[in-house]
Amino acid sequence: MSKPEQPNVLKQPLPRLVARQPRGFVDRSSPDIAATDRMLAAIRETYELYGFEAVETPFVEFTDALGKFLPDQDRPNEGVFSFQDDDEQWLSLRYDLTAPLARYVAENFDTLPKPYRSYRSGWVFRNEKPGPGRFRQFMQFDADTVGAASVAADAEICMMAADTLERVGIARGDYVIKVNNRKVLDGVLETIGLAGEEKAHTRLVVLRAIDKLDRLGPDGVRALLGEGRRDESGDYTKGAGLPADLVDHVLALTGAKGQTAQATLANLARVVGASARGAEGVAELEEIASLVAAAGYADGRVEIDPAVVRGLEYYTGPVYEAELTFEVKDDEGRPVRFGSVAGGGRYDGLVARFRGEPVPATGFSIGVSRLLAALKLVKSPIVTDAAARGPxxxxxxxxxxxxxxxxxxxxxxxxxxxxxxxxxxxxxxxxxxxxxxxxxxxxxxxxxxxxxxxxxxxxxxxxxxxxxxxxxxxxxxxxxxxxxxxxxxxxxxxxxxxxxxxxxxxxxx
RNA sequence: GCAGCUGUAGCUCAGUUGGUUAGAGCGCCUGAUUGUGGAUCAGGAGGUCCCCCGUUCGAGCCGGGGCAGCUGUACCA
Missing domain, CATH: 3.40.50.800 (Anticodon-binding domain)
Structure with a gap:
């Protein structure tokens, strides 16, 4: 073995390295770590109280297990960090904690108790453009019930989400857990003639438009459902191209929220019309509403909100979202929209990919960094007490x-x-x-x-x-x-x- | 990805119609009795003016191309 070349630092210094991080990745300091640990401990306590047990899966999975191959290509999807193993199989860093859980449950199906109720937290990775409060490595904290088809499982998770937020220091009234059902959305799309494979793209555009209601308002959504919308930078987004009467019908859905859960459900029943799938969704929401009411959570903590869409990939039934409702200003005095800090839903098809039989499952995921940022803004004791004294x-x-x-x-x-x-x-x-x-x-x-x-x-x-x-x-x-x-x-x-x-x-x- | 804006000291920013050795405030370091953080005063260190190419006798400043950041938008499992 020959001696390694030693750089001659005395004669010719190497070009000075720039100390920097890849974008979207951040260092964490001592106070942040302490605050995060305390917050995670509080979440864990709540989940344990509900009877969920811990499980941990690795950062790396086979790419196909995550469901992230492009349909026509032998190459992982963009947005996921992927690399090939020495046997040429594609591996990926996990981009959420749900797909790995589905793999874990499928792999250990015969030995796990069912329904299987578990929680886990950890880093996930997404290879995409970072933004304020949005990173390429971030932490999630999930809880899931696998093997329970009953919407009682969904209702329980919504109530647990409410308890969790209060446990970490978000005051009652400063948040709301919004519940909707994908079947209701599907039903409405059916009644306006957007059923069938050839309308899949339009359905997607419509759902995305609905999802933007809280940010763009009804007028913005109307523009996106119709011709299109020009934003303040002058950029143009093409719309769904629906005729005016159908646009109105979709807006009747998003505006279906009434004073009471009963009123909302009645409005929804009207909007889904004759669609059997839509009616099924409304019935599920009705059951969730009564379970939530019976447990005393119908006081504004958990509400039906017909405008909640969530991700488009794998949700099949109830979907839910934890939204913070208080107003805050940033360092420069501008109002900050906090929005969603957690979300989830029912994904009955995810475990089934690994098994012949369908396996019902529902769960939700807390965005740990976002929640921590929110706790800083409301000066939750979990954060403020974490300022550790030195030696x-x-x-x-x-x-x-x-x-x-x-x-x-x-x-x-x-x-x-x-x-x-x-x-x-x-x-x-x-x-x-x-x-x-x-x-x-x-x-x-x-x-x-x-x-x-x-x-x-x-x-x-x-x-x-x-x-x-x-x-x-x-x-x-x-x-x-x-x-x-x-x-x-x-x-x-x-x-x-x-x-x-x-x-x-x-x-x- | 698309659009707009912005890149000067560790941070926040000045920098004239293109003209010597690029500045300020804050921060940092040193000192002001032997031995005192947070006050005051004095001094000091710290710069690839984002990068490359061009125009010019001469570029922090003008032009072109990159890169990065911010904001909006798209995507968001």
Whole structure:
């Protein structure tokens, strides 16, 4: 083996690397990780309370198991990160947690209890253009019931979604779980003559138009159902090309929401007309509504909303969406539309792809990053309490006493107090700054004077900051400023642990 | 993907009709008694003016082409 070439850094430095991330991928900092962990724990508790059990599947699946081959090509779909294994089989990073669950259930079908109720969280990957709050790697938290055909399973998941949002700190009234049924949408499309294979494209365009109701309003949807729509940048979107009377019929569906669930259901029954499939959908919604009402969740927490569409790929029955309804402003004072933080529905065909028989299933998925962003905006305690305090910092005043400082740190740690000795090479002022930036509750100072007296100084940084803020502007020169030594006291070195404990206790921990 | 807008210091941004060595505020570092974060003052470090090509005696500025970001739109399992 020959010696590897060593780059000669002295003579000819290599071109400097640019430190950067691929777009759509982000680093996570300590507070974010802490807040996310707390939020995930709260979600997990709620799911466990409902009787769901944990399961985990890997990041990588066979591409065909995810259902992501283009119909006519031997090549994975765009939007999915894919690569070929050494045996040339296509593999993909999972783009959601539902398709892998379907694979898992199919593979372990005979040993799993049915209905099989499980939850899992994890990273998923989508190879597409990122946007604000939209990344190429993000986390989802799903719960699914597989093997239950009853819409009671759907109703339960809606109620659990409501409980989950409240558990993580979204107040009742600040969210709504909207429920619809794909069969109702199919029924309406049938009554306006959009049944059959040759109308599939138009159906798609119509469903997409309906899905945009909350963003574009009825007029925007009307334009998209008819000729088309020009947006504010001047870009044009071709419409479905429906005649005016059919456009009205579709808008009658999206506007079918009444004051009560009964009124909404009556409107829907009218709009689906003679369609058997539509009537089936309305009946399912009716059953969900009565289950939700019986459990006491019909107080605005769970509502029928005929404009909910969700994804177009695999939903077959009830669909649901958790929407946040409160108004917020961003950093520049612009109103932010928060919208959907979770969604799901019934996908009776997904497991069936792996088995001869149909397997009913329903589930939903929380967008973890979006929900966390929402919790920050409403200042949920889950997020705000997660701002972890830093360690106690023992300053290094005399280099030749490092062993002694380290011994003090060891005593603090032995007492269960997070502590560290300053490991840099800067002076005291920089060490104070360091402790400040770490969020330390206090620092321990021992110079030659204190050591001679067998004492240590303890400075309470939190109290010190408060006192300094109170005096801001009233201090004339730097000598006076330095002489203040705010919130600082001396104590015998043997009482170090007790004194630090006292400071920590002052600040609740 | 399509459309519009924007790329100058770590961040937010100035930069004249094209003209020496490209600036400010904040942040960062150092210092102001031996030993004090958050106040004040003084100093310092930090730049491929997004990249390439062109026009010009001369380009941060003008032209062309890329790339990236933002906003909208499309897609969203």
């Amino acid at each position: 106690v910092v023992v300053l290094v005043m005399d280099r030749d006493q490092v062993a002694h400082y380290q011994a003090m740190v060891a005593r603090l740690r032995a007492a269960g107090i997070r502590a560290e000795m300053y490991l840099g090479s800067s002076g005291m002022k920089a060490q104070m700054k360091y402790a400040d930036r770490r969020g330390s509750p206090c620092v321990v100072i021992q110079g030659s004077n204190e050591r001679a007296a067998g004492e240590v100084q303890i400075k309470d940084l939190i109290e010190g900051a408060a006192q300094a803020a109170a005096k801001a502007g009233s201090i004339a020169d730097s000598a006076e400023y330095r002489a203040q030594r705010l919130a600082q006291f001396s104590v015998g070195e043997d009482l170090l642990v007790e004194a630090v404990r006292e400071v920590l206790a002052r600040h609740g921990g």
